[in-house]
Amino acid sequence: MSEESEGELEARLPEGESFEPPESFVEQANVTDESIYEEFAENWPDCWERAADMLDWEEPYDQVLDDGDAPFYEWFVDGKLNASYNCLDRHVEAGRGDEVAIEWVGEPTDETRTYTYDELLDEVQEFAAALRDLGVEEDDVVTMYMPMIPELPVAMLACARIGAPHSVVFAGFSADALATRMNSADSEYLVTCDGYYRRGDPLDHKDKADEGLGGVDHGVETVVVDRLGDELEHDLDDDQHDYDDLIGDHAGAEVEPVTRDAEDMLFLMYTSGTTGKPKGVKHTTGGYLSYVSWTSHAVLDIKPEDTYWCSADIGWITGHSYIVYGPLALGTSTVMYEGTPDYPDKDRLWEIVDDYDVTQLYTAPTAIRAFMKWGKEYPDQHDLSSLRLLGTVGEPINPRAWKWYYKHIGDESCPVVDTWWQTETGGMMITTLPGVGEMKPGSAGPPLPGISANVVDMNGDEVEPGEAGYLTVDKPWPGMLRTLYQNDERFIEEYWQEYSDEDADEWVYFPEDGAKIDDDGYITVLGRVDDVINVSGHRLGTMEVESAIVGVEGVAEAAVVGGDHDLKGEAVYAYVITEDGYEGDDDLRERIIEGVEDAIGPIARPEEVIFSPELPKTRSGKIMRRLLEDIANGDELGNTSTLRNPDIVDDIAGKVGED
Ligand code: 6R9
Numbered sequence: 001m002s003e004e005s006e007g008e009l010e011a012r013l014p015e016g017e018s019f020e021p022p023e024s025f026v027e028q029a030n031v032t033d034e035s036i037y038e039e040f041a042e043n044w045p046d047c048w049e050r051a052a053d054m055l056d057w058e059e060p061y062d063q064v065l066d067d068g069d070a071p072f073y074e075w076f077v078d079g080k081l082n083a084s085y086n087c088l089d090r091h092v093e094a095g096r097g098d099e100v101a102i103e104w105v106g107e108p109t110d111e112t113r114t115y116t117y118d119e120l121l122d123e124v125q126e127f128a129a130a131l132r133d134l135g136v137e138e139d140d141v142v143t144m145y146m147p148m149i150p151e152l153p154v155a156m157l158a159c160a161r162i163g164a165p166h167s168v169v170f171a172g173f174s175a176d177a178l179a180t181r182m183n184s185a186d187s188e189y190l191v192t193c194d195g196y197y198r199r200g201d202p203l204d205h206k207d208k209a210d211e212g213l214g215g216v217d218h219g220v221e222t223v224v225v226d227r228l229g230d231e232l233e234h235d236l237d238d239d240q241h242d243y244d245d246l247i248g249d250h251a252g253a254e255v256e257p258v259t260r261d262a263e264d265m266l267f268l269m270y271t272s273g274t275t276g277k278p279k280g281v282k283h284t285t286g287g288y289l290s291y292v293s294w295t296s297h298a299v300l301d302i303k304p305e306d307t308y309w310c311s312a313d314i315g316w317i318t319g320h321s322y323i324v325y326g327p328l329a330l331g332t333s334t335v336m337y338e339g340t341p342d343y344p345d346k347d348r349l350w351e352i353v354d355d356y357d358v359t360q361l362y363t364a365p366t367a368i369r370a371f372m373k374w375g376k377e378y379p380d381q382h383d384l385s386s387l388r389l390l391g392t393v394g395e396p397i398n399p400r401a402w403k404w405y406y407k408h409i410g411d412e413s414c415p416v417v418d419t420w421w422q423t424e425t426g427g428m429m430i431t432t433l434p435g436v437g438e439m440k441p442g443s444a445g446p447p448l449p450g451i452s453a454n455v456v457d458m459n460g461d462e463v464e465p466g467e468a469g470y471l472t473v474d475k476p477w478p479g480m481l482r483t484l485y486q487n488d489e490r491f492i493e494e495y496w497q498e499y500s501d502e503d504a505d506e507w508v509y510f511p512e513d514g515a516k517i518d519d520d521g522y523i524t525v526l527g528r529v530d531d532v533i534n535v536s537g538h539r540l541g542t543m544e545v546e547s548a549i550v551g552v553e554g555v556a557e558a559a560v561v562g563g564d565h566d567l568k569g570e571a572v573y574a575y576v577i578t579e580d581g582y583e584g585d586d587d588l589r590e591r592i593i594e595g596v597e598d599a600i601g602p603i604a605r606p607e608e609v610i611f612s613p614e615l616p617k618t619r620s621g622k623i624m625r626r627l628l629e630d631i632a633n634g635d636e637l638g639n640t641s642t643l644r645n646p647d648i649v650d651d652i653a654g655k656v657g658e659d
Contacts, residue, residue, distance in 0.1 A: 017399065017440065017441055018438045018439065018440045019406070019438060019439045019440075019441075020438050020439075021415045021432075021434055021435055021436070021437070021438070021439070022412070022413045022414065022415060024413060025301075025388060025389065025413070025414065025415050025434060025435060026435045028388075029301055029434060029435025029436075030297050030298060030301050030302075030303070030435070031297075031298045031301075031433050031435055031436060032435040032436060033436070034436050034437075036433070036436070036449045037446075037449045039449070040449035040450040041449075041450075044450055044475065045064045045065040045450075045475075045476075046064050047449070047450050048064055048065070048075070048290070048450060048477075048478050049064060050294065051290040051291055051293065051294035051478055052064075052076050052079070052286070052290045052478075054290060054293040054294055054297065054329070054330070055081060055086050055286075055289060055290055055293060055329065056081065056085065056086055056090050057079050057080065057081045058080040058081055058082070058259055059078070059079060059080035059259075060079060061076035061077055061078055061079030061262055061286070062077050062078045062079075063076075063077040063078070064076065064077075065077075065476065067476065070476075070505060070507045071476070071491075071492065071495075071496045071500070071507045071509070072482065072483065072488070073476040073480065073482070074262075074263050075262060075263070075284070075286060075287035075290075075476075075478045076262040076286040076287060076290065076478070077262065077263075078261070078262070079261075079262040079286050080259050080260065080261060080262070081259075081260060081262065081285060081286060081289070082160065082161065082163075082257035082258060082259065082260055082285075083157075083160040083260070083266055083285055083289050083325065083329075084124060084128075084157045084158070084160040084161035084257050085161075085257040086289060086329050087157060087160075087324075087325065087328035087329050088101075088117060088120060088121040088124060088157065088328070089121060089257065090331075091117045091304075091331040092117050092118055092121055094331075096117055096304070096331060097116060097117050097118035097121070098116050098117075098118060099116060099117055099304070099331070099333070100114055100115070100116055100117075100307075100333040101115050101116060101117045101119075101120040101328060101333065101334070102114070102115040102120060102150055102153065102333070102334055102335075102336055103307065103333055103334070103335045103336070103356055104149070104150045104335075104336045104337075104338070105335065105336070105337045105338065105339075105352055105356075106197070106338045106339070107196075107197040107198070107199075107200075107338045107339030107340075107343065108197060108200075109344065113150055115150060117331070120153075120154070120157075122252075123154050123247065124154055124157045124158045124161060125158075125161070125253050125254055125255045126246075126247045126250040126251060126252075126253050127151075127154055127155060127158040127243075127246070127247060127250075128158040128159075128161045128162050128253075128255040129250040129253035129255050130158075130223075130241075130246035130247065130249065130250050131158055131159070131162060131164065131189070131223075132162060132255070133246075133249075133250070134189065134221045134223070134241070135188075135189075135221065136159075136162065136164050136189055137164070138162065138163035138164060138258060139163065139164065139165065139264075139265070140164045140165075140187075140188065140189065141164070141165050141166070141167050141185040141186065141187040141189075141268060142155070142159050142164050142165070142166050142167070142187065142189040142190075142191065143166070143167045143168075143169060143178070143181065143182050143185070143187040143189065143190045143191070144156065144166055144167070144168045144169065144190075144191045144192070145168075145169045145171060145173075145178050145190060145191070145192045145205075145209055145212070146168070146171055146191060146192055146193055146225070146314075146315075147171040147193065147196040147205065147227075147313075147338065148196075148313060148314060148336055148337065148338045149193060149196065149225065149227055149338065150336065151191070151193070151225045151243060152168070152191075152314050153314065153323075153324045153328075153336070155191045155223075156168065156267070156314075156320075156324060157324075157328075159267075160266060160285075161255055161257050161258065162255065162258050163258040163260050163264065164189075165265040165266060165267050165268055166267045166268070167181060167182075167185050167187060167267065167268040167269070167270065167280075168267070168269065168314060168315055168320070169181050169270070169315065170313060170315030170316060170601070171196070171205060171313075171315055172313075172315070172601045172602060172603055173315075173600065173601040174208070174212075174597065174598050174599055174600055174601045175208045175209070175211035175212035175214075175215065175598070176212070176215060176598060176599050176600075177212075177278075177599070177600055177601060178208075178209065178212030178213075178215075179212045179213070179214075179215030179216050180215075180277075180278065181270050181278065181280075182212070182216045182220070183215075183216060183217050183218075184270070184277075184278075184280060184485070185268055185280060185485060186218065187220075188218060188219060188220055188221065189220065189221050189222075189223075190209065190213070190220050190221075190222045190223070191222075191223045191225070191243075192205065192206065192209040192222060192223070192224055192225070193205055193206070193224060193225035193226070193227045193243075194206045194224060194225070194226055194227055194228050194232050194234050195227060195228045195231070195232045196227050196228070196338065197228075197338065197339065198339075198340070199339075199340065199343045200343065200344070202228050202231045202232050204232060205227075206224060206232075206234050209222070209224075219239065220239065221239050221240075221241070222237075222239060222240045222241065223240075223241050223242075223243050223246060224236060224240055224241070224242060224243060225243040225244075226242060226243065226244060260285045261285070261286075262284065262285060262286025262287065263284050263285070263286065263287075263482070264284060264285050265282055265283070265284060265285070265482075266283050266284055266285045266288055266289065267283055267320065268280045268281065268282055268283075268485050269281050269283070269317055269320065269423055271317075271423040271424070271539055272532055272539045272540050272541035272544060273494060273530070273532065273541055275541070275543055276541065276543040276544050276546075276547045278541070278544070279484045279487075279490070279494065280484055280485030280486070280487075281423050281424050281481045281484065281485075282481055282482050282483050282484065282485050283426055283479075283481060283482070284482055286478075287426075287478035287479055287480070287482075288321075288325070288426045288427075288478070288479050289325060289329060290478050290479075291426050291427045291477065291478045291479025292321040292322070292325050292326035292329070292426065292427045292479065293325075293326055293329040293330060294427075295321075295326065295427040295428045295448070295479075296322065296326030296327060296329070296330055297330060298433060298448070298449075299391075299417055299419060299428050299431055299433065299434065299448070300322065300326070300327075300360055300362065300389065300391060300417070301360065301388070301389050301434055301435070302326070302327055302330045302332050302360065303330075303332065304330065304331040304332050305332075306332045306333065306359040306360060306388075307332075307333045307335060307356050307357055307358050307359055307386075308327050308332050308333065308334055308335065308358070308359060308360045308362075309334070309335035309337075309352070309353070309356075309358045309360065309361050309362070310322045310323045310327075310334070310335075310361075310362040310363070310391075311337060311341075311349065311361070311362070311363045311364075311367065312362070312363075312364070312393070312394075314336075316423075316538065317422070317423040317426075318362075318393055318394065321426065321427050322362060323336060326427070335352070335356060335358060337349075337352060341367060341370065341371070342370075342374075345378075346371075346374045346378045347378040347379070347381050347382060349361075349371075350378060350379045350381065350382040350384060351382060353382065353384050353386065353387060354382040354383050354384065354386075357386035358386055358387060359386055359387065359388045359389070360387070360388060360389045360390070360391065361387060361389075361390055361391070361409070362390075362391035362392070362393065363391070363392060363393075364392060364393060364394040364395065364536065364537040365392050365394065365395050365396070365397040365398070365401055365537065365569065366394070366395065366536040366537050366567060366568055366569055368392065368397065368401045368402075368404065368405050369398075369401050369566065369567050370567055371404075371405075371408075371409075372400075372401060372404045373567070376404075376408045379408055379409055380408075384409060384411065385411070387409065387410060387411075387414050388414055389414050389415055389417065389434055390405055390406070390409060390410045390414045390415070390416045390417070391416070391417045391418075391419055392405070392416065392417070392418050392419065393418075393419045393420075393421070393428075393537070394534070394536075394537025394538075395527075395534050395536075395537045395569045395570075396442070396524075396525055396526065396527060396569075397418055397441075397442065398442065399441035399442040402416060402418065402441035402442060403441055406441075415432070415434035415435075415439060416439055416441075417431045417432060417434050417439075417445075418431060418432075418439075418442075418443070418444045418445065419431040419444065420444040420513075420523070420525045422511055423481075423539075424480070424481040424495065424511070425477070425479060425480060425481075425511070426478075426479030426480060426481065427479040428448060429447060429448060429451050429453065429473070429477070430444045430445060430446070430447050430448065430451070430453055430523050430525070431444050431445045431448065432444075432445035432446070433448070433449075440518075440522055442524060443518070443522045443523065443524040444522075444523055444524065444525055445522055445523070446520070446521045446522055446523065447473075447521075447523070450475075450477065451473065451475070451477055452473060452474050452475040453471060453472065453473050453474075453523060454471075454472050454473075454474060454517075455467075455468075455469040455470065455471060455472075455515045455516055455517040455523065456469050456470055456472050456499065457469050457470070458470070460472070460499045460508070463516070463517070465516075465517055465518050465519045466516060466518065467516060468514060468515070468516045468526060469514070469515065469516065470510070470513070470514060470515065470529060471510075471511055471513045471514070471515040471523070471525065472499050472508050472509065472510055472511075473508070473509040473511065474506075474507075474508045474509070476507075476509075480509070481495075495509055495510055495511075496508070496509065496510070497510075498510040512528055512529055512530040512532070513525050513526070513527065513528055513529065514526040514527055514528075514529045527570075531543060531625065533545075533560070533561070533562035533570050533572060534562065534569055534570050535562070535565075535568050535569070535570055535571060535572065535603055535604070536567075536568045536569060536603070537569070538603055540572065540600070540603070540604050542559075542560040542561065542562075542625070544599070544600060544604070545560040545572060545574065545596055545600065545604050545606075546558045546559065546560050547599075548595050548596045548598075548599030548600060548604070549574055549576060549592055549595060549596060551595055551599065552588075552591050552592050552595040553582075553591070554578055554579050554582035554588050554591070555576055555577070555578065555579065555582075555588075555592065556577045556578060556579040556580075557576070557577040557615065558574055558575065558576045558577070559574075559575045559615050559623045559625060559628055560572060560573065560574050560575070560606075561573050561575075561625050561628045561629045561632055562629065562632075563607065563608075563629060563632030563633050564632075564633050565607065571607035572596075572604060572605065572606045572607055573606065573607060573608050573610065573628070573629075573632040573656075574592065574596075574606040574608070574609045574610065575610050575612055575615055575628055575652065576588075576592065576609055576610065576611050576612070577611075577612060577613065577614065577615065578611060584611025588611075589609045592606065592609050593605055593606060593609070608632075608656065608657070610652060610655050610656055611655070612648070612651065612652045612655065613648070613651075614645055614648045615628075615648070615652075616628065616640070616643050616645060616646075616648055616649050616652070617643065617644050617645060618642050618643065618644065619642065619643075619644050621644075624642075624643065626638060627640065627643075627649060628652075631649070631652055631653045631656055632656060634656070637649060637653070
């Protein structure tokens with residue numbers, strides 16, 4: 001746990017206000033009965049049958065929850081199913097094959113593609129057959145390093161079909177990040193592409209993938225999707241295969257979905273933690289798919305006839321759960337957009353909502369803050385009346401941004417669900433049920449039915465309403481991570497050690513977020529309390545950024561913290577000590593920024609690099625990151641009396657904002 005005091009968490013609290021769910025929404029909502037909270041509490045854990053019932057099982061499970069080896073919980077024990085069958089075949093078998101599964105909107109305004117469930121199933125089978133031909137067997141990890149193109153969900157579902165877990169690496173991550181993840185997962189297969197568009201220009205992606213492959217310590221078979229056609233030509237090596245050729249070779253292939261155990265791994269997703277090494281979060285077939293289906297139904301109010309849009313990237317967990325698996329399991333039409341919200345103009349999202357009659361929009365507070373800044377004239381140019389529900393995820397939303405979204409996008413007739421969850425939780429955990437609970441801007445809401453979340457102090461005792469504390473979850477749930485890939489020990493250390501009583505076999509999950517709770521049980525999540533920075537809703541480990549910086553020639557030591565940022569929520573501030581013989585000049589600053597972009601990706605680019613002769617350290621030699629945060633934010637400095645070198649603080653503070 002970090003040194004942040006509860007008083008400092010307090011400073012992040014928003015003001016109170018509430019809104020009733022709009023009548024027109026309630027009339028048609030999937031879940032409207034308030035008694036669901038009680039029903040789930042009384043029947044826990046059997047209440048989760050309701051989530052499992054949303055799927056088609058090849059063989060029924062014998063037991064809802066096995067907690068015999070906690071915290072290695074097992075859900076829907078001995079049940080058998082296939083995720084690709086549940087997302088595709090069953091809708092086709094129900095006669096819905098000609099309905100739209102994916103509406104893909106390219107960045108170029110004239111480029112769109114529509115996949116019906118029939119078409120998606122065909123291509124998934126063809127690619128599944130191709131993967132098998134390349135040697136992919138059940139339980140082999142297949143890595144995907146792809147932007148927002150339809151071949152990404154095709155590849156994910158093809159893997160699910162043949163029981164090969166996927167590991168999707170965000171396309172904006174660097175070559176190094178790709179290599180680290182492929183090595184960590186012993187992944188011998190990669191699906192990538194030649195490039196994609198960014199603000200009108202073709203962007204090379206394959207060069208970066210090739211560079212990453214250079215760092216992989218074993219042989220890899222690679223599939224390359226030709227996204228850019230003649231715009232970008234690439235040569236393929238012997239172990240690199242063209243996607244279209246493979247699909248052509250396997251035209252009309254039929255591949256039976258492999259029978260998977262409920263607890264078999266569906267995918268791995270790497271995420272940042274306190275140490276420098278990303279964590280491979282393991283999600284399973286039965287529990288995860290049940291959980292994302294249930295939350296898509298209960299919170300996003302998804303119905304088969306909807307055109308639902310989550311504007312996240314599939315390279316993050318939000319895209320996995322709420323662009324691909326949840327929406328497709330429910331048989332709806334899911335929109336996928338390749339580009340950015342401001343290209344060719346700042347009304348692009350609203351144009352898409354208008355053109356496709358989008359019914360739900362799920363986006364991030366960072367995007368909403370940008371829309372606010374651009375002004376309401378952009379949404380005002382379009383008819384947004386098709387919208388029925390709005391959602392946010394990824395970081396706390398400030399009440400002002402919430403209200404702007406509610407008013408200018410939702411016309412005060414759409415509920416806003418502020419959904420708190422994590423890569424590790426698989427799906428949403430804390431949010432209002434849109435047809436049931438009143439909304440309080442700035443507060444995510446109560447824990448969902450069946451979820452037992454609390455706000456506690458450092459000793460694990462519940463805090464009084466209104467007081468800041470730490471968020472904990474003291475009952476398991478089906479969508480939870482099962483472990484960190486090949487690292488059970490770190491799984492326990494990272495999530496369970498802090499608040500569990502191992503001797504009493506009482507297990508408490510600690511998400512490493514600060515929070516407070518009000519008299520109605522509504523939880524306001526205040527942000528991370530570990531060394532993780534949340535930049536535009538994306539998690540970055542300070543240690544990962546620090547190790548990238550100390551890898552740069554001329555850097556002796558570095559400390560990285562998150563400072564407040566109007567649009568991004570938080571931004572990266574890097575404090576750097578130079579090596580003897582090196583100047584803290586523009587050249588070194590450039591090389592540091594480049595070093596971070598090469599090691600992680602542009603999202604980790606430091607907002608400021610501050611050169612300093614020393615870093616503030618405690619007598620035991622620990623860097624006081626909290627002080628560096630105060631400095632970055634221009635806040636009054638906390639207690640410096642425990643420092644070994646208190647004088648250095650004013651010195652550093654004078655340098656912030658210099659460059
Ligand atoms: C889904 C996702 C998880 C971290 C989480 C928390 C922050 C997410 C939030 C929120 C306040 C919300 N977070 N949703 N904070 N209110 N509605 O974002 O997963 O990338 O793993 O990040 O994001 O700090 O711990 P992930």
